[in-house]
Amino acid sequence: MSRFLVVANASDPEIATTIDxxxxxxVSAFEPGVLVVDGDDNSRQxxxxxxxxSAVSDLDGSVDVSGLSLDDAATxxxxxxxGRFDPGLIAAKADFxxxxxxxxxxxxFVDVExxxxxx
Amino acid sequence: MNNALIGSCAxxxxxxxxxxxxxxxFTSDEMAIIRLEVSHGFDIxxxxxxxxxxxxxxxxxxxxxxxxxxxxxxxxxxxxGLAKASEYAPREQPWRDRALxxxxxxxxxxxxxxxxxTLLSKSWPVGITPxxxxxxxxxxxxxxxxxxxxxxxxxxxxxxxxxxxxxxGFAGTGKRGPGTEQIDQVFAHESCHIFGAPDEYFGSGCSPxxxxxxxxxxxxxxQTFAGAPALDCLMSNPPKLTLxxxxxxxxxxxxxxxxxxxxxxx
Numbered sequence: 001m002s003r004f005l006v007v008a009n010a011s012d013p014e015i016a017t018t019i020d021x022x023x024x025x026x027v028s029a030f031e032p033g034v035l036v037v038d039g040d041d042n043s044r045q046x047x048x049x050x051x052x053x054s055a056v057s058d059l060d061g062s063v064d065v066s067g068l069s070l071d072d073a074a075t076x077x078x079x080x081x082x083g084r085f086d087p088g089l090i091a092a093k094a095d096f097x098x099x100x101x102x103x104x105x106x107x108x109f110v111d112v113e114x115x116x117x118x119x
Numbered sequence: 120m121n122n123a124l125i126g127s128c129a130x131x132x133x134x135x136x137x138x139x140x141x142x143x144x145f146t147s148d149e150m151a152i153i154r155l156e157v158s159h160g161f162d163i164x165x166x167x168x169x170x171x172x173x174x175x176x177x178x179x180x181x182x183x184x185x186x187x188x189x190x191x192x193x194x195x196x197x198x199x200g201l202a203k204a205s206e207y208a209p210r211e212q213p214w215r216d217r218a219l220x221x222x223x224x225x226x227x228x229x230x231x232x233x234x235x236x237t238l239l240s241k242s243w244p245v246g247i248t249p250x251x252x253x254x255x256x257x258x259x260x261x262x263x264x265x266x267x268x269x270x271x272x273x274x275x276x277x278x279x280x281x282x283x284x285x286x287x288g289f290a291g292t293g294k295r296g297p298g299t300e301q302i303d304q305v306f307a308h309e310s311c312h313i314f315g316a317p318d319e320y321f322g323s324g325c326s327p328x329x330x331x332x333x334x335x336x337x338x339x340x341x342q343t344f345a346g347a348p349a350l351d352c353l354m355s356n357p358p359k360l361t362l363x364x365x366x367x368x369x370x371x372x373x374x375x376x377x378x379x380x381x382x383x384x385x
Contacts, residue, residue, distance in 0.1 A: 003162070010244030028161040028179040029244045036158060038165065073183070080154035089155075092300035103356060105202045107323030108267040109312040112207045112276075113228060 003027065004044045005057040005081045006035040007065060007074065012052035022046040034077035057081065120239065121250040122272060123333045123371025123383035124168055124314040125175045129238035129249035132157055132183040135218045135258040142280070143192035143214075143259045145185075149279060152299050153257050154183060159303035164310060167353065167362050171372035173381050180243040186218040195261040198281075200292030206263035211276060214260040231274045250385050253313045255306070265289075265296050266305045268312035275309040277302065304360070308353055316369040320356030321345045333383040336368030 001024070008015050010033025019026055024039025024047075037047070041059055048056040055078075057063035062082040070078065083089065134150055137143020161179045168177040195213050199206060216226035224230040231254055238252035254274040265281035268274070280289065282302055287295035297305060312318075315332030318325055325341035340350045340363045349355045350363035367373065371383025 008245070013246040016245040016247070025165075025176070026178045026245070026247070027165045028158060028181060029247060030154075030158070030180075031182050031244060033244045035244065036162070076151065076154055076183070077158075079151060080158050083151065083155045084159065089300060092298065093303075096297070096301055096304070103320060103322040104264045104267065104318075105322060106204065107318040107320075107325065108264060108309060109270060109317055109323075110202075110204065110207055110264075110267050112211055112267075112269045114204060114208055 001038050001040055002059040004037050004039065004047075004059050004061075005055075005063050005078070006037055006047055006053055007055040007063070007068070007070070007078060008033045008035065008050070009052040009054070012050070015047065015050060015052060018046055018050060019043065030077040030080075031073055032071065034074055034081070036081070061085065120235075120252065121385035122315060123175075123251075123381070123385070124164070124177060124311075125371055125381055125384055126251065127176075127178050127180065127247050127249040129235075129241075129243065129252040130157075130161075130179055130181045131234060131238050131252070131254040132181055133218060133222070133254055133256050134183065134185045135214050135256055135260065136185055136187045137192050137214075137259060138187075138189055141192050143188075143190070145259060145279070150185065152302070153279065156299070156302035157181065157255070157306060160306035160310065163303055163307040163360065167307070167360070168372065170362050170367060171381065172374045173372075173379055175372055175381060178247070180247050180249055182238070184222065186221050188214060188217050188221070190214055190217055190260070192260050197261055197290045198263055198292050200290075200294045202264040207267070210261050210263045214258055215256060215276075218256070228269075228271050228273070231269075231271070235273050251314075253310075255310075261290070265294070266309050268309045272313050272315065275306075275313060277306065277309070304353070304358065308358060311354060311366065311370065314370045316354050316366045317341075319349060319352055319354045319363075319366075321347060322356070332369035333371045334368055334373055336365060336373075338369075339365040 022043035024043035219230040235252040282296040283299040321342040327341040351359035352363035
């Protein structure tokens with residue numbers, strides 16, 4: 001399915017219920033109330049009808065929150081979403097050259113404290 | 120606490136920022152990149168969880184904290200590029216434990232465990248109640264390697280500058296990073312360690328007889344020699360955006376008895 005962003009009053013549990021009822025799923029939620037949702041346009045429309053939802057992005061598209069007064073955390077989360085659609089970033093991600101990052105000598109799952117911590 | 124890649128997971132994104140004007144200081148643009156890439160990393164993990172035979176209902180809730188230290192980055196030893204076991208603690212403890220202290224927690228594993236406990240018990244958006252939690256420290260202070268997870272499975276570390284340096288010149292290590300645009304994939308790989316998955320690439324020193332994860336699954340995709348054939352996997356080399364059946368097992372995404380419930384469900 002596609003993804004869309006929901007900017008909401010996060011104290012409203014009906015948001016989660018509506019998303020679930022519409023056959024969609026929350027992928028991630030950033031404080032104070034910015035949700036990335038996996039769903040289709042029907043679920044997007046259902047969520048956008050809720051009074052506690054202040055903005056919903058297009059499917060796999062950006063969202064305009066210029067008319068909203070969001071706090072810094074919400075603004076940063078929305079900016080992170082909108083940044084996904086930068087053509088330069090999309091091109092860079094398509095050209096994945098992992099380099100040495102997957103060749104950590106001894107692996108990258110390590111006992112940092114050196115005390116035989118649990119694996 | 121649930122240790123499998125199942126259900127709701129709380130993640131504390133801790134940006135350990137250094138003094139202004141030093142190599143450890145983050146710019147606002149860099150912090151924005153972290154937010155974007157972590158969000159992408161959650162997408163990757165969510166998408167990979169759909170390889171599970173039964174819906175794992177994976178979702179992430181995240182808080183982001185910026186912790187500004189007055190620690191001079193030059194006091195943290197530079198990496199050697201060898202990533203010996205003894206090199207991790209001296210490079211992580213100075214900035215990690217100061218950050219934990221500023222957040223109101225103790226040092227070391229107990230301090231991180233206390234922080235993750237607060238992530239489990241706090242109130243999250245739309246009534247989400249997480250069953251697992253971990254911390255993700257992003258820093259520009261020196262570390263022994265560019266990205267790794269602790270075997271306690273409570274935290275991972277991402278050295279932003281090293282990951283972003285594709286020249287191989289970072290601190291003279293000769294070890295290049297994949298670029299900031301690939302932080303999402305690195306984050307997803309390290310997060311899989313949090314949920315029990317081991318490395319599979321030859322250089323990790325993996326053992327094909329080792330057992331990992333909540334279901335104690337053998338590391339059957341371990342490359343036992345350089346260039347050994349391996350199943351495509353996020354934990355292998357070169358990494359692919361998929362999970363082999365062994366890693367699915369390590370992450371607890373198995374329904375061996377076919378009862379419609381994942382065997383590692385909490």
